[in-house]
Amino acid sequence: MEKFNTHTGLVVPLDIANVDTDQIIPKQFLQKTERIGFGVHLFHDSRYLDHAGTQVNPDFILNKAEYKGSSILLARKNFGCGSSREHAPWALQEFGFKVIIAPSFADIFYGNCINVGLLPIILKEAEIEQLFKLSADTQLTLKVDLPNNVITCGELSFTFSLNEFQQYSLENGVDSVGWTLDKLDTIKAFEAKMPAWQ
Template structure:
């Protein structure tokens, strides 16, 4: 998993509340268990006309020419609600989104984002409204410093944000739960070896036949 330390990017202003995971990545794209390749289907029903990948909707924010390559999504409250599909953060990450800013997030979605290296920044509604106002006029550039827990906009305004210590550690070091466990591999092997010595009957192969 890619570590998150600092990020400079334009903001993609998606001014919609209660964006659910089916809107982020529709159900027809959930057949794969691969994390790659889902980015082109991100916000599929809003991003393309009549479900045609060759016919992008020019009115949808992801299709704005001046926002191509932007890695920060700005959204409204309850982002990521709905089903618990991990394909939603997979699609965001594959598109290139490294951070999402909103007033609130669905809990399961938030946990899935941490596991996939996406930083979620929760800010008060008043601050979100200020950022949207700035982002509508022209591409809004922001700087995110995770270690300092600070978002800085191009006009010099600084916004502090909270994050759980465990999530912060995972993101700063690029660790998901599996990698966190593997960091203790030597201790786990030593425990299993001692357990095998003390209770060898648990480790005997079953003879068939």
């Protein structure tokens, strides 16, 4: 996993609550055995007017010229609800997103983002509202500083927090499986004490 330190990027505001992972990456694109090839299908049903994905929907915000190249997704509450498909963060990442900012995330999606190195940031509703207003008026660029847990934009700043180990993992690009395999003796000791039925 790539290390995450700071990131400065353009914000695209997606003003929809309860965005589910079926919307982020519809099921017909899950039939791959690789981790790549999902970005092109991100938000397929919204980005394209036809099922085949040949006609771009000009009204969908990700298709608007002023948001081209955006790397920070500003979202509403309960982002990433529904299916546990990790293909959703893979698709967001491959499309170019490094950070997602929302007032709340669905639990599984949030964990999946951390595990793939896509930074999910929770801000207060009022702060989210402020960012939506700012991004509606102008092209909003934010600097996200993970080591210092702060987002800045000119004079404005917003602080956020992550669980200690998740912050460490993202900053250091930890191979979480390798990290746990170093604890194999502890796991074996636990197994030795388990009851027979378990």
